Amino acid sequence: MSLLNSIDRDHVLTAMETWDAAGGANYMLVRGGVSTHVLLHRGREYDAAAIAGIAHGLATGRTLTPADIPGGSAGASKALTRLGFQIRDDSPPTERVPGTRARTPRTPSSARAASTRATSTPRSSRVAASDKPVTLCPRCFIALPATGVCDTCD
Template sequence: MSLLNSVDRPHVLTAIETWDKAGGSNYMLVRGGVSTHVLLHGGREYDAAAIMGIAHGLATGRTLTPADVPGGGAGASKALVRLGFDIRDDSPPTERVPGTRARAPRTSTPRSTGSSTPRATRPARVAASDKPVTLCPRCFIALPATGICDTCD
């Protein structure tokens, strides 16, 4: 059983009120505004892990710091989504929590409905530094463009 299963919606709402009364908006400034999991409630934004830590304290008597929340911001986001809250997930796409939304809606590129003719393939470009170097078979020094070793011949 997860530590966060003891938290109910009323605990989170009370934690939000406590946060607002204590001037929690300054917390984001002190912490550097780096929260990637943001609780959206009443037109305001809250650090999801911090609110979940306070809500856990209301539910169990043991307040958690954002670092102590199981799963961090992602764990707090999952628990808050389960309780019916909106979460904005600003983490990179590979780390997104299901059920949360990104800062801006993603747009998909339209698929072409044209003919299915294959495209002409271009030859792969290779940087000059990535081309294999030809070595002299006797002294193993790189050969110049002439192909004749300056050291051996």
Template sequence: MATFSSVTPSHILQAIAECDRRGGDTFLKLYGFAPTAGYAVVHEGRSYDTKAILGVAHRYATGRLAPPDEFSGGADGAAKILRKRGFEVTTPPGATAGPRRPARASSARGSAARGASARSTAAPARRAAAPERPVDLCPTCFMALPATGVCDDCG
């Protein structure tokens, strides 16, 4: 079973760039993914298959393609992971983008007390994340290079 903890936004962008270079249909056929209707990752105004992009991004991150039968492309699969990495994912008609919290009923008398306690326990602002270092790729096979800088496959 594929895990996607090592997949970063940089790996996803590499997969999107490869899809652009090869063309969508060729990209899907090359990696064994079938076109899917519904969820799509949107980048710079273009839509891409969530499952194929994440599977190939996994290849850039680990050197191993995540085959289509090892993970889902739906709301709790590829779409969720891509959203967590900061990408826009469209939701098919009739589906929800994720779990919704019910709205809380508030009373005029209790809202002032809740507002005071919320201000006193508010979490501090998050620091901006450090920019990611781009992954070095082998110029021949486009696999991620190990720390040595020498491709394990091409030498």
């Protein structure tokens, strides 16, 4: 039995309200929108694993981090799809979860031009400051300030 079998649709809807009230949109901005499984609801985007973890906390009293969810983001997507939510799967094609839809690919001509440039001119791989890992609050999944103490939870 999966940990996420304890959540229902109401838990997920409440988790999204909690997420919005706590400024969860900032979480997606801090992470750069890199979540591979995105929950779509009423024109908004949510990190599927984070919402599933919060919903589990509402159902059982124990909030799960995305790392605690069996199957990670894919496992969260399956549970949320089972509850009737729409999930956009942005993972590479070999890792796609059945029942989710992929983001529409960009124009093939621009993709070819980009791949031609990449092969003709080698570029150094540098990591931008915004790509560095961010420490997240294990309870509400919002980026922690430099003090390491969550402003929302503590």
